Amino acid sequence: MKIREITLRHLKMRMKSPFSTSFGTMQNKDFLLLEAKSDSGMIGWGESVAFDTPWYTEETVKTNWHMLEDFIIPAVINKELDHPDQVSTILAAIRKNNMAKSTIEGAVWDLYAKEKDISLAAALGGSKKKIEVGISIGIQNTIDELIRLIDGYIEEGYKRMKVKIKPGWDIDVIREIRRHFPNVPLMVDANSAYSLKDIDLFKSLDEFDLMMIEQPFAANDFIDHAQLQKQISTSICLDESIHSYEDARIAIELQACEIINIKSGRVGGLTEAKRIHNLCEENKIPVWCGGMLEAGIGRAHNIALTSLSNFTMPGDTAGSSHYWEKDIIHPEVVVEGGFIKVPTGSGIGFAPDTEAIKRFTSKEMIFS
Ligand SMILES: O=C(O)CCC(=O)C1=CC=C[C@@H](O)[C@@H]1C(=O)O
């Protein structure tokens, strides 16, 4: 298979509600979509998860466009590809820029599955028919608002609540949530807002029976995460720290975490995501699929990835209508009783809504 033509688009969408973390608030969602056409005329889709500001990792929409236009697309287009695993080998000469690499790799995986007329989940080796989903809730103005939201999400059937924390919005919030919902599966995500100086706070979180604490410290603080994990009973989950199989191996060896959040964009694509999944499975580290407030194409890739066996904890892939008035795929992603059905159609199993894509596109470039 060869990719003959690529269309790169910059889309601008707006989320229904703002999403706040320890880094700040976002509601406008700018992102890139990549459409790859093979020599047989099949089309595969990829979505970049880079945001327009570099607060989650150093990548942005603009750096992704630059990397794709100037280095990544020229390296992959018109190359003979037998398997999507070859993309990461071809791109190994380009350092980092994982989200940009993942954008094209995701499209090649979709194309590969479509050429074989199997689902992307099957192409990846996934066997689950449905996946369990949780919800990620940003920092709110008041605890009452947060309690009301959680109440609604429990009603909708979401399988676990993930609450963002930051200094000043942590222990009191968790205590109040537990007072209202003593048994709800609950976890927190700090997005690196703390350091080992805050160890007492994390010790006191042990009493709230949290499923895990996600990314308490800075991305490169493997040693401090290991120190913390030794001193608390709640599992640490790493997100921003894991950019590769190597990072996962180091984290496991140092016992810096007991759970890993896998995002294919953060690790450079589905091939690397699968390698990390397998490594974690061998080491009895459960994984779950994180979210990057994706539109439909990225969401579809997440669903396929989550169909692999060691994704044993609910992920962040909520339904389309949680984020968007109108998503860019049909059918939209629907959550029923806390589950999403893994599509069985070929490739990602969702069709792009070309009208919607056109409406949200602000820039487009064709490569051949
Ligand atoms: O609903 C989703 O897509 C998950 C949202 C979410 O928790 C996150 C999105 C983007 C960056 C982070 O703040 C974050 C995370 O850290 O997991």
Ligand SMILES: [Mg+2]
């Ligand atoms: Mg996170």
